[in-house]
Amino acid sequence: MTTIAYKDGVIAYDDYEKCIEQGGVKFFCSGAVPDFQRLVDTYFGAKPDGNIDATALVLDGESLMMVAVDDATGLWKSPVLRDRPYAIGSGTPYAFAAMDMGASAEKAVEMAARRDTSTGGTIRTLRIDQHGQATTSS
Known part of the structure; x- marks a missing residue:
């Protein structure tokens, strides 16, 4: 697993x-x-072939959404509201708690890595501007 967090136009992830x-x-x-x-x-x-045990935050143009596949509906997309923090992965509870306490997305992933044994490594960030343009840093 992993921890992926979004807050204030920044997506942070651990690898x-x-x-x-x-x-x-x-x-x-x-x-x-x-x-x-x-x-x-x-x-x-592509047609889903069996169970797909993955979820993603997806940046497609100006759209930011959570995407997954389930047996009942196939591919589904749920918009991520840009004015709210968001997290997915095994460290989600830690990341949300950190962001609720004022942490940035990057700091939230760092904090999740301290408690979640499946989160770790280099924390990277991607900044999204108001036009959906992204710049990456690590």
């Missing part, structure tokens, strides 16, 4: 392997690593 870019769309994935590409393929129209 470069969690970010996949395809067709100009960025996927920040959580869940079973072997399912990441299957989730991306389903987003672009």
Whole structure:
């Protein structure tokens, strides 16, 4: 698993392997690593093949959303409201608690890594401007 947090136009995540870019769309994935590409393929129209144990924050143009696949509805997309903090992954409760206490997305992932044994490594960030343009740093 992992921890991916969003707050104030910044997405923070704990490892470069969690970010996949395809067709100009960025996927920040959580869940079973072997399912990441299957989730991306389903987003672009592939028929889901069996259970896909992955969830992603997706930046597609100006749209930021959570994306996953379930047996009942197939691919689903849920908008992420940019004025609210958001988190996915095994460290979600820690990240939300940190952001509720005023932490940035980056600090929230750092705090989650202290408590969640499945979160760790280099914390990277992606800043999204008001036009959906992204810049990455680590």
